[in-house]
Amino acid sequence: MRLQSMPHNVYSIMRRLICQDQGVNLTAIQASEGFARVGLLDDAVEALVTSEEVKRRYLDLANTVQRLYKAVLPDPTAREFAVEVTPMQVIADKIRALIPPADISLVMQQVEGLLDQSIATEGYIIREASASFDDEHWIDLSKVDFEKLAEKFKASRKRTVNEKLKGTVAQKLMAMVRLNRTRMDYLERFQAMIDAYNAGSLNAEEFFQQLVAFARSLNEEEKRGMGEQLDEEELALFDLLTKPQIEMSDADRDKVKATARELLSTLKAGKLVLDWRKRQQARAEVRVTIEKLLDQGLPKIYTPVLFRQKTTAVFQHVYDAYYGAGRSVYAAA
Structure with missing residues (x-):
């Protein structure tokens, strides 16, 4: 030929x-x-x-x-x-143009193949080559007028609107999971919706309604830290220490919050130095600091087994999220 x-x-x-x-x-x-x-x-x-x-x-x-x-x-x-x-x-x-730009990054490794190759990560806001829902080039999911979008859906090519909304939701979701790994359950729910749609179990309108409801839940999740009076970094530690759901009093919850704040402050003040992850002694100091402050601050409802689990989870989170010398996934967000 x-x-x-x-x-x-x-x-x-x-x-x-x-x-x-x-x-x-x-x-x-x-x-x-x-x-x-x-x-x-x-x-x-x-x-x-x-x-x-x-x-x-x-x-x-x-x-x-x-x-x-x-x-x-x-x-x-x-x-x-x-x-x-x-x-x-x-x-x-x-x-x-309906799909966020592909960027195979750390978060894509963390989801363990949960999302297909059409889903990618780069932050909360995406730039498109063609007109978006509100004829602007930037889409911020927290500012989407879902009522207006529903009208657009009824009058437009439905699958195209779904594809665009799916990409927007996916990008924000991946960014949120990157900041807080306890949000993996949102990824699982999102993939279940996509699988059902691809299998024909959901028609275009049903998928749109589920996407909108899911997008609203992401917006609420993004605001949850404000209700807990925690910033995004503190919330990630608090969630690691309290999920799956651990029954505790309001006083104990306050203790966990205070512990998360103190731990984060202490680590950032002098332990997360340049290249700390590459040096055995620096890693050991971080782990010891985590164990010490959790032991001092967590309420007594944490059994020895649960304490060890939480210590390991917190260290892994700190290792993954904080690169040293002020660099972290949060600084880049």
């Missing part, structure tokens, strides 16, 4: 196996102009995000076609493929 013919052959496979099956007419898109073309492109995106499998297959083949097309350049015969390749790449770009 001549290299020059490969892009066209792969394109033909894509058009036959994916696009036609999903009702996408690439020939009609090529022949259209202006607003008609924009509408057909948006319809194509709506059809191709019907499931994770269809979306991934399309993006994988689109990447293959693009690589082969570039390999042919600057051969003059490449020009004949441009009219076929361009609309296909525009569709792929519009689909990618």
Whole structure:
């Protein structure tokens, strides 16, 4: 097979196996102009995000076609493929605009494969290549008008709206888990929703309603620290010390909060030095400090077994989250 013919052959496979099956007419898109073309492109995106499998297959083949097309350049015969390749790449770009930028980071290792490859992390706010729900380029989940979004959903391409909202929720969720590992249960709930939607157990409207409810719960979780009068760092320690649910009095809860504050303050004041994680003595000092302050501050309801579990969990959290010399996941948030 001549290299020059490969892009066209792969394109033909894509058009036959994916696009036609999903009702996408690439020939009609090529022949259209202006607003008609924009509408057909948006319809194509709506059809191709019907499931994770269809979306991934399309993006994988689109990447293959693009690589082969570039390999042919600057051969003059490449020009004949441009009219076929361009609309296909525009569709792929519009689909990618619904997905947060990929960044395989520490948090992706922590979730143990819980989320699929379309979900990524980079913080609470995402920037999109196309217009967002409120025609701005920035989406902050805590500021989304869900009533307005519901109206948008009813009047728009539903699967596309779901894909965009799913990406926004995923990005914020991953950032929140990175700051507080006890939020892993939110990841499990989120993945269960995605699995049900992909399996056809939820239709587009049901999935949208569950996404909105889940997004609201994330916004409430983000505010929980204020109610506990703890900042994000203190809350992470408090949650590690009290979850799974440990029955205790209000007085004991206050003791745990005070212990979390004192421990964090003590560690940051002189123990989390530059490269502390690489030096055995520095690591030992951090662990001893954790054991000492927890032993002094935690209420008596913590049995020896529970105390050892919590000491280990807190040390692991400190090791993962604090790099030394003021650097941490919280400083980067």
